[in-house]
Amino acid sequence: MLDHVTAVRYVTPLREGGSMPGVVEGDDLGTYVVKFRGAGQGLKVLVTEVIVGELARALGLPIPRIVTIDLPSAIARYEADEEVQDLLNASPGTNLGVDLLPGSLGYDGSRPPTPELAARILWLDAFTANVDRTWSNPNLLTWHRQTWLIDHGAALYFHHSWPSKEPNPERFAAQPFRADDHVLAGVATDLAGAHASLAPQVTGDLVDQVLDLVPVEWLETTDHLPDAQTVRAAYKAHLLARVQQPQAWLPGGGA
């Protein structure tokens, strides 16, 4: 399970983020960037944050700690900003918290990661179909001279078709990835090497461990996916099908 904390204070919204995440203090004295379950993007982006974030961590990529966080209703009651109050009121129960990296800077290319780390990050994005790491939206932070990954809500977008369509792992496995706009396209060199070291680590067991971290109340069921177990199995099937087929999605085809 992810660590669980309770919010004690809502500090400020991060309005540059599309989903209006907020800075929140927890009862463990931690400070978190919280993504709210009641934001317009819905629960699926929270699921993706955990799956891709924890996969990244398991593969050794720098990613801030992820927790689940409860918001007591009193926190919304004393919030003066109406827009924030609506968001908090719409978010009772489990929300997503990411350790705030104090003093971190948005990635601007002036302190790039090593080509090796860049290749691993680009590999992760190609594998999980994360289209949200471009110059207009790098979703990388520089902190303690290191590049850190944030914001994986846009990855695994196949799940947005689930309410109406049957899950189709083969389709996702064959989906190409365009790396031209990726913020690290000019830094990452050896993608085939990244694939060779990372892909074998993406085993059924690892994927199960990661999926087990997703709070069950975030997993939305459909006609085709009637319970949490089948939803988890669908994510697993998509990831394992895709990792076998780098010729379809890895820039350069993995050669």
Ligand SMILES: Nc1ncnc2c1ncn2[C@@H]1O[C@H](COP(=O)(O)OP(=O)(O)O)[C@@H](O)[C@H]1O
């Ligand atoms: N862990 C963090 N530490 C410090 N700043 C963060 C952290 N996570 C997000 N931010 C800041 O908040 C902004 C929005 O967060 P992000 O996760 O990208 O949400 P959105 O889905 O709204 O784009 C980021 O661009 C960054 O400036």
Ligand SMILES: [Mg+2]
């Ligand atoms: Mg973002």
